[in-house]
Amino acid sequence: IRNYQWEDGEFLKSREKYQCGNAPVSVYEMYLGSFVTPGEGQDYVNYREIAPKVIEYVKKMGYTHVELLPVMEHPLDASWGYQVIGYYAPTARYGTPEDFMFFVNALHKAGIGVILDWVPAHFPRDSYGLAAFDGTCLYEHQDPRQGSHPHWGTLIYNYGRPQVSNYLIANALFWVEKYHADGVRMDAVASMLYLDYGRQAGEWIPNIYGGNENLEAIELIKHLNSILKKRDPGVLSIAEESTAFPMITGSLEEGGLGFDLKWNMGFMNDYLDYIKYDPYFRSHHHGELTFSMIYAYSEMMTHPGKKLLFMGQDLAEEKEWNEMRQVEWALQEQKENAGVQRLVKDLNALYRENKALYECDDQAKGFQWMNEISANECYVSFVRKGEAAEEMLLVVANFSGVPREITTGVPYEGKYKEILNTDAVCYGGTGVVNDRVKRAEDLEWDDKKQSVTVKLAPLSLSILQFIPYTEAELEKVIEKRIRKNTPIRKTTNKTAKKKQEK
Numbered sequence: 001i002r003n004y005q006w007e008d009g010e011f012l013k014s015r016e017k018y019q020c021g022n023a024p025v026s027v028y029e030m031y032l033g034s035f036v037t038p039g040e041g042q043d044y045v046n047y048r049e050i051a052p053k054v055i056e057y058v059k060k061m062g063y064t065h066v067e068l069l070p071v072m073e074h075p076l077d078a079s080w081g082y083q084v085i086g087y088y089a090p091t092a093r094y095g096t097p098e099d100f101m102f103f104v105n106a107l108h109k110a111g112i113g114v115i116l117d118w119v120p121a122h123f124p125r126d127s128y129g130l131a132a133f134d135g136t137c138l139y140e141h142q143d144p145r146q147g148s149h150p151h152w153g154t155l156i157y158n159y160g161r162p163q164v165s166n167y168l169i170a171n172a173l174f175w176v177e178k179y180h181a182d183g184v185r186m187d188a189v190a191s192m193l194y195l196d197y198g199r200q201a202g203e204w205i206p207n208i209y210g211g212n213e214n215l216e217a218i219e220l221i222k223h224l225n226s227i228l229k230k231r232d233p234g235v236l237s238i239a240e241e242s243t244a245f246p247m248i249t250g251s252l253e254e255g256g257l258g259f260d261l262k263w264n265m266g267f268m269n270d271y272l273d274y275i276k277y278d279p280y281f282r283s284h285h286h287g288e289l290t291f292s293m294i295y296a297y298s299e300m301m302t303h304p305g306k307k308l309l310f311m312g313q314d315l316a317e318e319k320e321w322n323e324m325r326q327v328e329w330a331l332q333e334q335k336e337n338a339g340v341q342r343l344v345k346d347l348n349a350l351y352r353e354n355k356a357l358y359e360c361d362d363q364a365k366g367f368q369w370m371n372e373i374s375a376n377e378c379y380v381s382f383v384r385k386g387e388a389a390e391e392m393l394l395v396v397a398n399f400s401g402v403p404r405e406i407t408t409g410v411p412y413e414g415k416y417k418e419i420l421n422t423d424a425v426c427y428g429g430t431g432v433v434n435d436r437v438k439r440a441e442d443l444e445w446d447d448k449k450q451s452v453t454v455k456l457a458p459l460s461l462s463i464l465q466f467i468p469y470t471e472a473e474l475e476k477v478i479e480k481r482i483r484k485n486t487p488i489r490k491t492t493n494k495t496a497k498k499k500q501e502k
Helices: 009-019 047-061 097-109 162-177 189-193 215-231 265-276 279-290 329-333 335-353 471-484 494-501
Strands: 026-030 065-068 086-090 113-118 183-186 236-239 307-310 367-371 379-385 392-398 404-410 415-421 450-456 460-467
Touching: 009 097, 009 113, 026 047, 026 335, 047 097, 047 335, 065 183, 086 097, 086 162, 097 113, 113 162, 162 183, 162 215, 189 215, 215 236, 265 279, 307 335, 329 335, 335 415, 367 404, 379 404, 392 404, 392 450, 415 450, 450 460
Parallel strands: 026 065, 026 307, 065 113, 113 183, 183 236
Antiparallel strands: 367 379, 379 392, 392 460, 404 450, 415 460
């Protein structure tokens, strides 16, 4: 594989700026075997055939990256690649190593990043794999309380052996450096961190301090993230971790694990639990909707954090995904499904075009609740902010089953223009939108001196862009305030501030 002629040099040079820090990242997660149906006489479609079709769709929808379920060789389709046999081989289902290089190279030339799922948490018992590799427990622990995974029937690596940890670290680097992966998403990190993961009392062995932390696995993760940042700066390290283990994305210097990003499993589960309730009963579960802002910044398209959707979700598929069928592309011809697809496309564009949705992603100043306490009415309102005060978006979401006119406080006086409403006809909605630009009124609401009122259909969301007053508009506002002897409200306009002081 040394002789492949890569053509993605420019992409790799700009990769760090493209995906790290607070760059807007929207990921299309996919299983290669489900994207395109093989032709007659084919069991699978080749990487080279898949690439242009993926590029066409990802560019059309406005995603910045794809994330591939594991492409490392695996014996069973139904494992979706998560039970890896050949850690150093792209699966031969879709072609040769050079064919996979072509796939990555083609996506990079199209400006699309490639993230790979990677599975260092466990491996299958198949005799032709790593299990009892030389007749002994070479890669795994001999004691089943340490070396056998109770949930998955697989074997757990002995991370304390330097040869084993080096094998895994080298493997992650292999996919980054030989196959030009832009990120590694580490699967099942929680199962690595805890010695008692999935086990009852007496079924696990404590660490040397008597605790349940897997110290050897933690050291492996830190070591990998340290080396990855030194050798391949700009490559993302992502944790799929579902517990409250501290400092998953904390820096190595401060004792963290050193990941760049963490999947926000907590918010996903809370949100899905909330949305499953009939709107009539949602008021009793309002905390599940707002809780995430207490502990972290992560999901929703207007919520801090990178974005990720699994294939088929942007078409509103009703059937549960399985590896034996391709995406139901025919749904693009159905009006309702096409509306959801257009909504995701427009959200991706909105996300990338508005700094307020990503520029201060990891800072508290980038998010501010306007109203998170109206549980009985089942709505929330908040603002997202960029570095510049005028780069601000107001978001109002109606989770109730009835139409509402929602009054919400706003932080600045000025105009608020709706730039997206999920109830628009083009998305399959009923057309309850806010066509006219709204001016902040002198009506105190949500502990703010000014407010706007937004009409919303049931189960809909509106995004409004803040527009500061022009000089001429500001003169009229000041004259009106002088006549009414009303103070000028909080403003982002420097001229207004000077006139207010005068």
